[in-house]
Amino acid sequence: MSDKKVRVRFAPSPTGGLHLGGVRTVLYNYLFAKKHGGDFILRIEDTDQTRFVPGAEEYIFDCLKWAGLEPDESVQHGGDFGPYRQSERKELYKNYAEQLVAEGHAYYAFDTPGELEQMRQQYRTDENPAPQYDNKVRMQMRNSLTLDGDTVHELMHSDTPYVVRIKMPDEETVSFNDMIRGEVSFNTSLVDDKVLLKADGMPTYHLAVVVDDHLMEISHAFRGEEWLPSAPVHVLLWKYLFGEDKMPQWAHFPLILGPSGKLSKRDGATYGFPVFAMNWTDPKTGDLTEGFKEMGFLPEAFMNLLAVLGWNDGTEQEIFSLDEMIEKFSMDRIHSAGAKFDYEKAKWFNHEWIKKLTVDRLQLLVKEVLKSKGIEVADDELLNKVIDLVKDRCTLLTDFYEQAGYIFSKRLKALIYLLFSRNGMMLKPCSSRS
Known part of the structure; x- marks a missing residue:
């Protein structure tokens, strides 16, 4: 490394959804910059006005915020080297x-x-x-x-x-x-x-x-x-x-490969797994392409699985936090050959991270899942106990609904209330929102 300050950049075109290969490029840039005390810059390359898609720029920033890879300089964050839009x-x-x-x-x-x-x-x-x-x-x-x-x-x-x-x-x-x-x-x-x-x-x-x-x-x-x-x-x-x-x-x-070659943006529907970081709706056609976030992936797991798609630290370790990746990352451990994406392995990473995270970290995420299914939970204490009880059985965040959604359903609460009432026991009526 020279004495010159490390400054790296990711320069996407605002033309659609953010492919997992793009997120991995961001991640490697980010890890390298933070490893060496440098800056990560996001520059929007929008010079091809014929391919510009409304909403795509904001979507890119939303994806990186979810992933925990915030730029040091960008259109949104400012900096001394702007403008950051070409x-x-x-x-x-x-x-x-x-x-x-x-x-x-x-x-x-x-x-x-x-x-x-x-x-x-x-x-x-x-x-x-x-x-x-x-x-x-x-x-x-x-x-x-x-x-x-x-x-x-x-x-x-x-x-x-x-x-x-x-x-x-x-x-x-x-x-x-x-x-x-x-x-x-x-x-x-x-x-x-x-x-x-x-x-x-x-x-x-x-x-x-x-x-x-x-x-x-x-x-x-x-x-x-x-x-x-x-x-x-x-x-x-x-x-x-x-x-x-x-x-x-x-x-x-190196490229990220699918079952039959380079994993392109169009391959999600073909292979039956997401290729975008977050849901992307094409503003022209209205077509929805589902993302890893909405499929139930944790950002910690998504970053972890992308990091090892082409890199390892030289040991058998597979589960890395972002801080651990920053500490251990080096360019000489990146492979030159393409890395094959395995969706089953990706789900394994998510399962391991769900087991690893605290109940407090999972609480809001599980609440969002249940809310998307029409269940709003007001009793945080009960929710925490349920999360701790079932999280080892959950591969995706969406599994919390299947494993425990019934506990918070209005129908079950009404049934419990009825049974207790018939036995002469007092039970506080259910909240209409939980």
């Missing part, structure tokens, strides 16, 4: 994009959607079914590399839509050290000229993530391995704009 930083990115063009590392491209499709058809082969805008085709397209200066000036000042693309160098090797995978290398000729600035003036992820990580003084950039193919673009942008020596340390976390 759409509010729009002008910053344009300046950096123009700097890249001026220095010959990027170019303006004026190709229309029709021209791009024509290019794909022209260069499509059995070996290359999805041609890209790269060093092989860029000189056949309509951009500032192929057009004369006057034409480029005229197009840019006549409201003609254009994007800025990085100019990937030919036959160079880009390498960096990944804290999990060691040295990783790429041939630049195999990477396409990614769009950095879109026609609406918004940056793509590639430009924004580098600029924001620099300006927010991010020391370590941790993300899922699906972003590995983009790494050479980001390394070059760091080199061109700020110098490779200013680049954060990288780590790409």
Whole structure:
């Protein structure tokens, strides 16, 4: 570790429910920051306005609050490096994009959607079914590399839509050290000229993530391995704009796998278990996707099971509190191979945590479960005794209703009252709310 203060970030797009893989990325970032006395930043990447979903940003914060992973800096928490929403930083990115063009590392491209499709058809082969805008085709397209200066000036000042693309160098090797995978290398000729600035003036992820990580003084950039193919673009942008020596340390976390490959957001319905942290209702379709919280998982158990999906402390220990995870966490104990999610094992973790937690910690949670079933409990003393009696038999919080809900039902209380009355015994009438 260097003397530079540890600053890590999670940068979600507000496009829908928060997948358990995203929560694990948050958890690993959080554990690393707290282990080293650093800060955890949450930055909202909302530059793709076509994918923006109302309510998704608030949902992300709700999920992290439930999980106990509150950011040190964010849209909601403030901080010295804001704004923390990318759409509010729009002008910053344009300046950096123009700097890249001026220095010959990027170019303006004026190709229309029709021209791009024509290019794909022209260069499509059995070996290359999805041609890209790269060093092989860029000189056949309509951009500032192929057009004369006057034409480029005229197009840019006549409201003609254009994007800025990085100019990937030919036959160079880009390498960096990944804290999990060691040295990783790429041939630049195999990477396409990614769009950095879109026609609406918004940056793509590639430009924004580098600029924001620099300006927010991010020391370590941790993300899922699906972003590995983009790494050479980001390394070059760091080199061109700020110098490779200013680049954060990288780590790409392994995928979380389902029964038949990568566990995607759509797999919950297929496999019959949740993949989101909390319930998510699609505002367009009204479709509800159930989350771990509503299924009856404790946040302690959810964090525990996610932590060991790709990490261990080198011992046989499986049950960890958040404080224990912070103490024991290290990047060199994260596996590079994908980790398979096992729902039965996830429920085992929850069962162990229900047994482990105190009655006082469980009381409000069980009350919520019973209330969702139409039972409001006023007698906390009785509830605590019931929780202590049945908790070892409960795998999910929802099991408390099946194991003990009848004790608080109005029908049972009325029956007990009737039996006691018939035997000449006095019994205080039941509360209508319990």
